[in-house]
Amino acid sequence: KYRDGDCIKGTFRKTLARGPTFTSTESKSDKEEAVVANLERNPYAKSEPHGAVKVSFADGSIYEGEMTAGHVTGYGVYVNAIGDRQEGTFKLGLLTQGKIEYASGEVAKGNFKEGESLHGLAKWSDSEREISGHFENGVLNGKATAVYRDQSSSRFHGFFHQGRRH
Numbered sequence: 001k002y003r004d005g006d007c008i009k010g011t012f013r014k015t016l017a018r019g020p021t022f023t024s025t026e027s028k029s030d031k032e033e034a035v036v037a038n039l040e041r042n043p044y045a046k047s048e049p050h051g052a053v054k055v056s057f058a059d060g061s062i063y064e065g066e067m068t069a070g071h072v073t074g075y076g077v078y079v080n081a082i083g084d085r086q087e088g089t090f091k092l093g094l095l096t097q098g099k100i101e102y103a104s105g106e107v108a109k110g111n112f113k114e115g116e117s118l119h120g121l122a123k124w125s126d127s128e129r130e131i132s133g134h135f136e137n138g139v140l141n142g143k144a145t146a147v148y149r150d151q152s153s154s155r156f157h158g159f160f161h162q163g164r165r166h
Contacts (some may be wrong), residue, residue: 097111143158145157
């Protein structure tokens with residue numbers, strides 16, 4: 001457990017200043033606070049999460065998945081403190097491809113730019129509609145299909161420009 005309350009369990013990679021890198025399985029918890037403190041004082045060793053990990057953040061958020069050299073990179077699941085859930089492929093801590101299920105009930109699936117904005121072919125839905133099409137920086141732009149979940153179950157297939165039917 002780190003001083004800020006975060007707790008990481010999994011595989012860690014140790015990089016020695018004048019030597020090789022090796023991987024070992026460790027668990028960062030209260031009983032290993034002394035190990036962490038020792039590593040912080042030791043200029044010759046640095047411990048970084050590497051491989052499959054589970055990270056519990058002080059605010060209640062949880063990440064379970066892959067890390068590389070201390071960075072959330074690879075497949076994983078992140079659930080933030082308010083209940084938004086991101087699942088898919090991460091690169092340097094940002095979701096690049098997968099699904100976000102928001103606590104509000106909205107769902108976004110596809111490729112993401114900067115970890116949040118749908119970008120490219122994707123799907124977005126909420127309680128009123130489901131939209132499949134091309135997004136640019138989170139805005140529907142191009143060919144798409146919108147299916148409305150009202151009693152008429154109407155459908156629009158056509159083009160959108162900056163989020164509006166065109």
